[in-house]
Amino acid sequence: MKSFLFYLLLFLHTDSDSDHTQLSKRVQKAITKERLAESQSTGLRLCVDLSMTDFMSDKEISRLAGQLRRLYGSNKRATHPFRLILTDLREDSRLYRECVRMNDGFLNYLMEITEQSCLDLFPAETVVYLTPDAEEALETLDADRVYVLGGLVDESIQKKLSLSRAGELSVRTARLPIDEFMVKKNNSKNFHSKILAVNQVFDILLTFCETSSWTHALQAWFPASKGYTIPAGDSAPLPAAAQPQGDD
Numbered sequence: 001m002k003s004f005l006f007y008l009l010l011f012l013h014t015d016s017d018s019d020h021t022q023l024s025k026r027v028q029k030a031i032t033k034e035r036l037a038e039s040q041s042t043g044l045r046l047c048v049d050l051s052m053t054d055f056m057s058d059k060e061i062s063r064l065a066g067q068l069r070r071l072y073g074s075n076k077r078a079t080h081p082f083r084l085i086l087t088d089l090r091e092d093s094r095l096y097r098e099c100v101r102m103n104d105g106f107l108n109y110l111m112e113i114t115e116q117s118c119l120d121l122f123p124a125e126t127v128v129y130l131t132p133d134a135e136e137a138l139e140t141l142d143a144d145r146v147y148v149l150g151g152l153v154d155e156s157i158q159k160k161l162s163l164s165r166a167g168e169l170s171v172r173t174a175r176l177p178i179d180e181f182m183v184k185k186n187n188s189k190n191f192h193s194k195i196l197a198v199n200q201v202f203d204i205l206l207t208f209c210e211t212s213s214w215t216h217a218l219q220a221w222f223p224a225s226k227g228y229t230i231p232a233g234d235s236a237p238l239p240a241a242a243q244p245q246g247d248d
């Protein structure tokens with residue numbers, strides 16, 4: 001990062017503590033911006049497919065807008081951000097309006113927003129659609145591939161929507177390797193679910209990128225309420241970079 005030194009010198013040449021705090025915030029912001037801008041050409045590619053929002057209630061649309069805000073917030077904090085692309089998002093859609101209304105600075109987010117679909121942008125053979133109903137488990141993340149998350153919220157659980165969308169697109173599918181790295185945990189309601197929100201899946205992918213460990217990534221982000229856990233002997237302390245943080 002060629003301008004990092006510039007920001008550092010600027011930071012060191014300030015006199016008072018309050019100037020330092022102000023400036024360190026500005027420096028931090030500038031570094032984040034530069035890292036995100038760089039990720040647009042070098043980051044792993046991830047699309048959120050927003051073609052299915054017609055099926056959703058207004059409440060679900062609002063929740064999805066909030067999840068997209070959290071997803072973007074996680075990417076902003078990441079050491080190695082993804083190149084994010086919101087696909088199939090029309091300016092006249094309910095979701096677009098809700099994102100602009102609810103998410104401060106949405107129109108200035110450092111990511112691509114397009115009405116096109118992932119197949120208009122990338123060759124089908126590079127696309128991997130992530131869906132909880134895929135047979136194949138995701139083993140790793142590959143720079144030659146484009147990962148797609150279904151922009152869906154499961155209030156009125158619409159089963160296998162993202163699997164059928166991937167079928168329509170004729171692209172590969174993969175699920176998070178929950179069966180491979182986690183076990184069911186006893187709970188009073190005997191509730192077990194492997195379906196996560198888009199931002200939760202994204203946090204797992206980011207941590208996997210930073211640690212190369214599904215155990216770390218699932219341990220950090222798989223919600224305890226979903227009734228799965230990492231087997232006791234397999235759990236490991238998280239590296240500082242992968243520690244879960246608050247909202248954006």
Ligand SMILES: C[S@@+](CC[C@H](N)C(=O)[O-])C[C@H]1O[C@@H](n2cnc3c(N)ncnc32)[C@H](O)[C@@H]1O
Pocket residue numbers: 129130131132133148149150151152153154157158159160161162163174175176178194195196197198201
């Ligand atoms: C709330 S889920 C939607 C679940 C929905 N019933 C469906 O048809 O897939 C939103 C998106 O998160 C991703 N997702 C959620 N859980 C996942 C898992 N276990 N493995 C892979 N992707 C998952 C998928 O891309 C999914 O479309």
